[in-house]
Structures are given as structure tokens and as C-alpha cells.
């Protein structure tokens with residue numbers, strides 16, 4: 001590769017060779033790992049507990065309010081703040097690895113326990129751990145977030161595997177296609193299939209047919225609300241019918257579980273591989289651990305363990321050396337046998353399954369060593385690092401990636417690594433390399449009123465998306481108990497703070513916020529609730545973390561708004577609400593809009609709304625950006641305009 005030319009800077013359909021990919025990615029993975037470690041406490045990079053809390057990598061002053069055993073022997077510990085209802089702002093997410101420590105102990109002090117974040121609410125955080133700590137739970141506590149080093153190790157291992165060559169592995173024929181050395185091939189015949197789901201639309205059926213004819217690579221492009229996962233599930237069902245063994249993955253546990261849940265009613269032979277603490281309760285029955293426990297080899301292993309327990313008892317009582325030696329020998333043999341039976345129990349389940357489901361990084365588990373698949377399917381592929389996709393791809397000879405590269409890419413901590421192309425996804429790279437030859441776009445959407453959808457369709461999808469008749473004209477006031485009012489009637493609403501003296505500010509961490517605008521957003525949510533919209537059907541989203549904190553603080557003052565969901569745009573990807581309120585925050589005389597100008601972020605923001613999308617912004621500031629100016633003009637033309645001064 002030309003020196004200094006990073007992957008992101010290449011012209012879009014320039015080929016990236018395997019060697020270039022490996023040599024560029026290795027240092028970028030290290031950079032990203034360093035960035036994550038420096039965010040977490042364990043590095044000692046953070047000088048004081050208070051600054052660690054401000055950074056969001058630790059939560060101080062917690063009390064343990066519940067400790068239970070559940071989830072196949074895992075313990076669930078629930079923590080709340082000692083200081084009030086709402087947890088302080090933090091950067092913890094589900095599945096993060098955390099340690100528990102006494103509140104004011106030193107930074108490097110040993111933890112009371114370690115676990116994985118299981119659930120987060122505004123007022124509590126639940127951690128799944130192997131054990132309940134024997135002491136210390138009754139005193140004030142803190143949680144520290146750790147960098148997830150296993151993920152980086154697995155990505156590095158995969159790079160090494162790729163660099164050593166994959167000629168002998170299951171993906172030997174796939175790799176040259178994904179690096180542009182050999183063109184993708186499809187079956188000459190048009191594949192006909194009988195859909196399991198009788199509601200599929202024409203674009204879904206067409207995509208499934210193309211997916212089934214692909215011999216090595218297929219990209220399923222699913223714009224917001226177009227039934228991408230519905231289509232992925234149908235592809236899996238059709239492939240199972242054909243006798244394929246499938247590895248189905250996604251970047252996040254929740255997306256994997258979503259597929260599991262939708263496959264279970266079809267009685268597919270499937271197994272969900274992953275740490276039980278990270279799985280949704282409703283898919284635990286499908287978990288590898290649960291199925292292993294039900295297997296024959298597992299009950300044999302169990303019998304052996306009972307025998308070992310009895311022998312251990314004898315060993316304690318035995319007096320003479322010879323007897324002791326004999327018992328120890330027997331114990332050793334039994335222990336070996338028990339391990340063998342356990343491994344066999346795991347292999348039995350995996351061999352027997354038609355579909356194995358796991359996260360991308362989970363695919364590198366030892367349990368799957370030696371297994372290969374006819375097809376690897378990756379959902380949410382446009383939100384996964386390319387190197388993470390390779391962990392799964394190396395196990396199969398054919399792949400289908402589903403995603404939308406026009407929504408937000410994976411979050412990258414290291415600015416430097418992002419600049420150099422770590423965030424460029426495989427989905428995007430292959431879409432650029434092969435385009436329509438290997439890709440099908442779903443074109444009917446089932447979420448948004450067509451006025452909400454049209455902006456996104458025209459701006460990002462060449463006007464190709466159509467709203468399904470069931471949603472095309474749906475309104476807020478058609479929901480049960482909702483009155484038709486000036487607040488519930490508009491599908492698109494623009495509330496302008498220009499000229500209202502509501503300038504943006506910076507918080508201590510340099511994140512931008514806007515107090516006036518937050519008050520306007522909450523005021524509109526209140527109007528909706530007063531017209532009968534359930535608070536849980538309303539979402540307030542904003543690009544800025546500091547604005548989220550401010551909005552949550554305002555919400556906590558009004559009981560009737562407590563179920564209004566508040567999140568960053570990035571945190572709301574994949575979700576939807578009947579009414580979405582977007583607080584854009586930026587209001588300054590220089591017309592600086594920062595990362596608001598990323599088309600993908602605004603695309604995600606607007607397309608979360610089913611029946612009403614309300615944008616609150618300073619139209620003078622944001623119109624400084626051409627793309628945002630078109631958005632504002634679209635809302636002005638097709639929606640209602642209100643000055644914030646009329647509302648406050």
C-alpha cells in the first residue's frame with residue numbers, strides 16, 4: 001500500500017488486498033484498545049475517583065439493593081445510587097465488564113467481585129457475576145468499567161490467522177472474493193422458494209431469492225423499518241430446508257437474541273452460544289449451556305461428579321498411604337473422564353444444530369474450534385468492525401451480510417484509528433466494490449408515516465423506499481385515548497429556537513448542551529402526554545451526551561414524564577417510538593454544527609419516529625450546513641412550524 005494512505009482515504013471502489021488489510025488493521029486495533037483502556041479506570045490514567053466518575057468510567061456511591069441467584073447459577077446484583085433516584089451520567093452499557101469495589105478504596109485496590117452489566121435503568125444497574133461477594137455489600141460501593149481485552153485479543157488472533165493464509169480453512173474460496181481477487185458467482189437458475197412467512201413483500205422475496213442463488217457473497221441492504229431481520233430469518237429457514245449448516249451472528253448480543261426469538265417458533269434445531277448472563281431471559285432455553293445440561297453425556301458427567309464427591313469423602317477419612325494413593329489415582333482418571341464427557345456433551349449439541357447463533361467475537365470461542373459452516377450470516381453488519389466480521393467469516397465458505405451503511409457505523413473510541421479507517425465496515429467496502437451485482441435493497445418500510453420516510457428516502461436512498469399502506473398515513477391521534485390537538489396533529493413539526501436567546505453551552509467535559517432547548521423538548525413531550533399520548537410512546541433523542549443528562553434531570557421533576565425515553569441518537573439506533581423529539585442543541589453565531597452534519601446520524605434520528613417527528617433547533621445555526629438546510633426546508637414545506645417563544 002502507498003505509505004500514509006489509510007483505508008478510509010482510498011477512493012471508494014479501490015481494492016484493498018488481504019495484506020494491506022492485515023498491515024493497516026494491526027496498529028489500529030492496538031490504538032483502539034489503548035483508547036478504551038484509557039477511558040477505563042484500570043489503567044491508572046485517571047488521577048482521582050471524582051474525575052473517573054466525570055469521565056463516566058466509574059459510578060461512585062452505590063448501594064446493593066438486591067442479590068439473587070438466577071441465570072444458570074449466575075448471581076444478579078442490583079445497585080442504586082445512595083444519593084438520589086437517578087444514577088449519575090456514565091458510559092456503562094449492557095455487557096460491559098465491570099469490577100465492584102468499596103466506594104472510597106484506592107484506585108488500584110483489589111475488587112470485591114467482577115461481573116458483566118446485565119441491565120441498566122436510569123435509577124439502577126444490575127451486574128451478573130459468578131459469585132456473590134462474601135462481605136462488603138452492606139457498605140457504600142463503586143463500579144468501575146474495564147476495557148474488554150478479550151475482544152481485542154480475539155481480533156488480533158483473527159488477523160494473525162488471516163495473515164498466515166487461509167488456503168486450508170473453510171473460507172479458502174471466500175477470502176479472494178471478499179478482497180476483490182475473484183468475482184462473486186451466483187447460480188444461473190432463478191431460485192424459486194415457498195416462503196414460510198406468507199406476508200413477505202416483493203422486495204423481500206426478491207432479495208431472498210438472490211441470497212439463495214449466491215454462491216459466495218450476498219449483501220442485504222435494509223433501510224430503516226424495511227424488515228431486514230424478518231428477511232434474514234426467512235433466509236435462515238430456507239437454508240435450513242436445503243440442509244445447510246448455518247452460523248448466524250451479529251455485533252451485539254441483543255441482535256443475536258432477536259434472531260433466536262424469531263426462529264424458535266419454527267422449531268429449528270438451533271443453539272445460542274454465549275455467556276448466559278449476556279442473553280435475554282427468553283432465549284435461555286436455547287442456550288448452549290442449557291442444552292448441554294439436558295444431554296446424555298452431561299448426565300454421565302454428572303454421575304461421575306457424584307462418584308468423585310464420594311471418593312473425596314473417603315480420601316479425607318483414609319488413614320494409610322496406599323489407600324490414599326489408590327483413591328487419588330482413581331480421582332484423576334474420573335476427572336479426565338468427566339472433562340471428556342463435558343466436552344462431548346458440548347460437541348453433541350453443536351453437531352446436532354442446524355443453526356448456531358453467537359456474537360461475532362463469540363464465534364472465536366474454543367467450543368466452536370474445528371466446526372465449519374455452509375453459510376455465515378451476519379446481521380447488523382454495517383455496525384460491526386470488519387475485523388470482527390472476519391472472526392465469523394473464517395468459519396464458512398459462503399456469506400450473507402445484512403445491514404445499512406447509510407445508518408451509523410460502529411462506535412470508535414480512538415479518533416486516530418477512526419481517521420485511519422478502523423470504522424470502515426466490510427459491508428460498505430463490499431457495497432463499493434461490487435454494488436448491485438451482489439446486493440439487494442429492501443424497499444417497503446413498515447414503520448413511518450410517509451412524510452417522515454420521504455425525506456430519508458429522497459436524501460439517502462434515491463427515492464426508492466415506499467411506505468406500506470398499514471403505516472403510510474398513520475397519525476398520533478389515531479392511537480387509543482389520544483385526542484386530536486395542535487400537538488398531536490402534525491406528522492412533521494419544526495420548533496425553532498432562533499431568536500429565543502437559547503445559546504448552546506459546554507459542560508466540564510466539553511460536551512455541548514442547550515438548556516433552553518431542553519426545556520422546549522420537555523414542554524412538547526408534556527403537551528403530547530396531556531393530549532393522551534402514553535409517555536412510553538415518546539422518545540427524546542439528541543446527538544450530545546450532556547444534553548441527555550440535562551433532559552433526564554428535567555424529566556425527573558415531572559412524574560407523568562417518567563416513562564419518556566431519553567437517549568443519544570447513537571444509543572437509539574435500531575429502536576422506534578410513536579413520537580420522536582429531536583433536540584439538535586447547536587445554537588451559535590458561527591453556525592457551527594459539529595457532527596450534526598453526518599447524514600447517517602440525522603438519518604437514524606428522523607427514522608426512529610413512527611407517527612410524529614418533531615425537530616427542535618436553531619434554524620439559523622443549522623442552516624449553515626447544506627444537508628441540514630435541506631432537512632429544515634423539508635420540514636417547513638411538509639410540516640408545521642412553531643417558534644419556541646409560542647410554546648414557552
Ligand SMILES: Nc1ncnc2c1ncn2[C@@H]1O[C@H](COP(=O)(O)OP(=O)(O)OP(=O)(O)O)[C@@H](O)[C@H]1O
Pocket residue numbers: 199200201204222223224225226227228229230231446447574575
Ligand atoms: N412483509 C411484512 N409485512 C408486514 N410487516 C412486516 C413485513 N416485514 C417486516 N414487517 C414488520 O416491520 C417491522 C420491522 O421489521 P424488522 O424488525 O424485521 O426490521 P429491521 O429492518 O430489522 O428493523 P430496523 O429498521 O430496526 O433495522 C416489524 O414490526 C415487522 O413485523
